[in-house]
Amino acid sequence: MEVQFREFNPFDLWIWIEFETVPSSMEKQYVEELFNSWFYLGKLGAFNAENLQVQEMGIDLSYMDYDIEAAENVMMAPMHNMADFQYLGTWGRCWFDLGTSDPIALDILINALTRLSQEYVEIKRLIIGGQNEDWSTEDKSQSLFSAN
Numbered sequence: 001m002e003v004q005f006r007e008f009n010p011f012d013l014w015i016w017i018e019f020e021t022v023p024s025s026m027e028k029q030y031v032e033e034l035f036n037s038w039f040y041l042g043k044l045g046a047f048n049a050e051n052l053q054v055q056e057m058g059i060d061l062s063y064m065d066y067d068i069e070a071a072e073n074v075m076m077a078p079m080h081n082m083a084d085f086q087y088l089g090t091w092g093r094c095w096f097d098l099g100t101s102d103p104i105a106l107d108i109l110i111n112a113l114t115r116l117s118q119e120y121v122e123i124k125r126l127i128i129g130g131q132n133e134d135w136s137t138e139d140k141s142q143s144l145f146s147a148n
Contacts, residue, residue, distance in 0.1 A: 001117040003110055006130025010098040011080075014137055016127035017092040017113075027121040028092070032085045034116055035094055038109050042079030042098070047105035050074040077101050088135050090124075095137075 017031065041047065051074045057064050080099035085092060098105065106128060117123035131137060 001114055001123045002125040004125065004127045006127060008129040010101075013096045013098055013129055014131070015094050015096065015109075015129075016125075016132050016135075017123055018125040018127070019090045019092065020122040020124050022090055023087065023092065023121065028085075028087065030116060030120050031092060034112055035082070035085060035109075038105070038112065039079060039082040039096070042101045042105055045076050045078045045101070047079075047101040047108065048074060048077035049102035049104050050077070052104075075100070079105070091132070091135055093132070093135065093137075 015035075019027070023031070051071050053066055053071070054061065054064070077100045079096065079101045081097040083095040085094045110126065113123060113126055
């Protein structure tokens with residue numbers, strides 16, 4: 001899976017997936033469940049680089065003291081909004097307002113999509129941000145937003 005970054009605006013972000021073939025309904029379900037799960041974690045503030053106590057501890061986590069007070073005192077970093085996933089031929093796309101979530105969210109998404117592509121759904125390319133010359137984003141009004 002090729003990964004490309006284009007113009008990046010976290011408050012108005014399109015994420016594009018180019019599949020090897022037109023995705024089946026099962027493949028669409030896998031992709032949508034991954035993105036929905038990622039968004040819900042983001043909406044709850046999971047991608048907050050100010051509180052990575054376990055990561056910063058290193059490999060030896062035995063008897064680690066987790067500082068709940070420190071965790072509660074960091075600035076919130078939630079994602080704000082997600083649109084319905086859309087498909088056109090071999091393309092899929094989704095719009096996000098990543099809010100104040102940290103860029104670690106994108107690393108986690110790329111890692112998950114890489115494994116998904118290796119195991120379940122062959123993804124040719126992931127494009128984060130910008131526009132897609134094959135599919136205009138001019139009309140955001142056509143059932144873009146979901147109930148998320």
